[in-house]
Amino acid sequence: MTDLTIGVGPGARADAASKELVVGIDLGTTNSLVAYMDRGVPQVIRDAEGRGLVPSVVAFGPAGPVVGDAARRMLVRNAERAVYSIKRFMGKGFEDVRDELRYFPFDVTPSQEIVRIRIGDRELTPPEVSALILRELRTRAERHLGRAVEKAVITVPAYFNDAQRQATKDAGRIAGLDVLRIVNEPTAACLAYGLQRRKEGVIAVYDLGGGTFDVSILKIRDGIFEVLATNGDTHLGGDDFDRALVDLVMDELRARHGVDVAGEGDTLQEIRLGVEAARVLLSSEERTVFTLPLPQHGLTYRRELTRADLESVIGPIVARTLGPCRMALADSGVGLEGIDEVVLVGGATRTPIVRRRVQELFGLVPHSELNPDEVVALGAAVQADILAGGTTHMLLLDVTPLSLGIETLGGAVSVLIPRNTTIPTSANEGFTTSVDGQSVVDMHVVQGERDLAKDNRSLARFDLRGIPPMPAGLPRIEVTFLIDANGILSVAAKETRSGTRASVEVRPTYGLSDAEVERMIDESLEHAEADVRARGLIDARNEADTVLRATEKALVQGAEFLGAEEVARIREAVAALAGARQGDDAGAIREATDRVNGETQQLAERLMDSALRDSLRERRVMDVPTGEAR
C-alpha cells in the first residue's frame, strides 16, 4: 500500500520562493482591482483616497489612454473614445457581439474574426484594451509596494471558455505580466472565505458581476478546495439590468415625448450611468427619481422609479440565473440538501431581489460578510501566494466548465473531456487517414454541451501534418488534449505505428496567434512611448507656465536688486520660453525653461535672503523634476 499521508508538499520550496512577489488581479467587467498577500493576510491595494476599485474604463484622450476614474468621467463627454465593459468582448468574434453593439457608443469594425474596436485611426483588440487596465493596476501595485511587479494571477468567470481564458492571458502578456494562473472568480472568492473562516463543508458560490454570472459548488476539506461543479452565463450581469432600464427610458422617451436618442452616444451614456446610479440606490432606498435634462430636445425627462418598478424590469433577468444553479446542483451530485452555505459574490448581488431569489432556491440565508466587490481579488492574492510558495496548507482543485469535443463526420460532437472534470486533465483520441498516402488530417475542436458542432463554441482547427505515407486507415495518430490548471487547452499528436511526432498547427477561431500577441507587446511599448511623449509635452508646458508666472512675479518684487542688463537677459530668456511654449517640442520647452532658471539664478539667491523669498521658492520647488514621464 502506498503511503498516502497528507504532507505539506515538497520541501525546500518555501524558502527559495518566499521573496517572490505575485499579485492577484480581479479584471472585472465594471471594476478591476489588485491585491497581494501581506504576511498571510490578503490586502486590496488602494489609492491615496482609499479606493480599491479601478473602473474598467479606458478613454483615449489627447495625452494617450487614461484608465479608471479619470476615464469614467470621459464617458459622457467623449463617449466614442471611451471603452467600457471590454470583458464582454474578450475571446469573441464580431458576429457574436453584433446584437449588443447598439448599447455601446464606440465603433467596432465588422469582420469575420476577433472583435476590433476603432478609436480614431487606431484599432484595438479586447486583449489590448484589457492590457491597459492591467497596466494601470500593475503601476498602482508597484507604487504601493515600491518594487517591480511582473507576475500575476488573474481571475476570470468560471464559465469562460478556452478562447476567453486565452484572451485574458494574452492581455496579461501585453501588459508585461507573466500570468502564472488564470483562476475562476467564484473559486477565488471561496479561497478568501476559506482562509478567513477555516470552515469545512459544501459551499455554493453565487457570483453575479457586471457582465457575467457563475455558480460554483465546492467542497472544502483539510485545506483542499475541490470544485464539484460549475455553471453560468458569460453574458449575464448588472450590465443587463442597466440595459433593461435604458430600454425602459428610451421607450418612454419615444412614447411620451416622441424623442429618439438612439443615435446620441453621449446621451446614451448619460442614461446608462443615470439608471445605474438609480439601480444601486434602490438596493437601499424604496424609491428614487431619475432626471435627464435633454436641452437639445427642449425637455427634461423625469421619472420616479420604485424598487417594485426595478424588480419588475430585472426580475426576468435574475430568473435566468436559476437554471445554471439547478444544473450545477445536479452535476455536483450533492443535491440541495447537501449544501451547507451559500456565498454571494459580485456587486450585483447587493440587489435585494437577487438575494431573495437565491435564498428561495437554496433554502439558506446567503452570506456576504466579505465585501462582494473585493472578495475575488483577495482570493486571487491567496492563489498567487500558493504559487509563490508562501501558502502551503491550501490547494485548489478546479474543474473545466464546458465539455471539450471534436467534430466528427456529419457535424456531430464526440466529447473527449466532459464538463466539470477536475483539471489538469488529459484525453487521448485515435485518428487515422481516409485516403492512401494522406499526410495531413484536420480536426475541429469545440467546447460546449450541444450535440452538433455548429451549436458549440469553435475553439480551433488543427492540422496534423507529417503523417508518413501509408494506405488509408493504417496510420494510428494518437492525439493528446491537455487542459492545464488554467483551464486552457493544448494539443500534441503522435503517429504510433512509425513513432513520428506529427506536428500540430493551431488556428484559434477567435483568438490571437503568438505572433500577433508579440506584435501587440511591441506596439503597446511604442504606444506607451507615444503616450509618454504626449504626457511629457503637457508636463513641460505646465512647468513652463509655472516658471513664467513665478519669474514675472519675481521681476516685479525683486526690481530693487536688478540691473538693466540683467533684466534684459531675463526678458530675452522669458520671450524664448514663451515662444517654445507655443511649439510641440517638449525638449525645446525644457531647454528654454532651464535657461530662464539659469538667468534668474542670482535673482533667486538674492531673494532667498529677503522677505520676498517665498515668491521664488514656489518656483524652485516646481523646478525639481517630478521623475515621471521624463
Next chain:
Amino acid sequence: MMSERNGSKCWGCGAAAPAGGVCPECGRLQPFPAGSDHWAVLGLDRRLGLDRADLERRFHGLNRRLHPDYFRLRSPEEQAISLEASAAVNAAYRALRDPVSRVEYLLELEGMALGAAGQAKPPADLFEEILELQEARMELQTADPDEAPALRARLEAAQADLEARRAGTETELTARFPAWDAGDDATRRQELGRMRDILATRAYLRTVLRDLGAALTVPSDGGQTD
C-alpha cells in the same frame, strides 16, 4: 501493482523511489509507470468494491503531493511530471468514484467495452411496454389538444417507472461486486458478462428516457422529431 514493489528507480539520482511520490534521496517527483491503471495510480489493488470516502482521501492526498501548483519553481521536467501525474490522479478518481463508470472502465481494460448505442439492449420484461410507449410518444406529437393531457400523463408515469428502473441498474451492478472481487478467473469473466448486460440495459433505458424527456418538454405542436 505500485512500483515500489517493482523497485523503481528515481529518474534523477537512481535511488529507489516510489512512483507518484518524492525520491527520498533527491526530492524529485517520480512519474507513475507508463500504463498504470486507475487503481494503481490511487495505490489500490484492482477491486470493484471501493469505499468512496477512502477514494476521496487518496485523491486529495495525492494532489497535495503532486499538484502543479507546488512545482512551479521546479525544473521543467518535474513540472511536466507533476502535470501528467496530477491529470492521471484526477482521471483515476473520476472513473473509480462512480460504480457505473468503474465497471465501464474495467470492461474497457478487459477488452469488453460496450460500443456505441448499437449494443444497448432492451430489458426483456419491458420490451412490449417500451414499444407501446414509443407509439404513445409518436401519438403525442400529433395529438388533438383534448387527447394530449391523457397521453402526457401516461408518458409521465412511464417516465417515472423507467427512471426508477434505470436507477435500479446501479444497485444490480454493485450487488455483483463482491462476487467479482472474490472470484477466480472463470467467475470473474462470468460476472463481468452479467455486468456488461446490466450496462447494456442501462444504456437502452437512457436512450428511451432521453426520447421521452424530449417529447414531454417539446410543446405538442409537432414538427420536432429525433
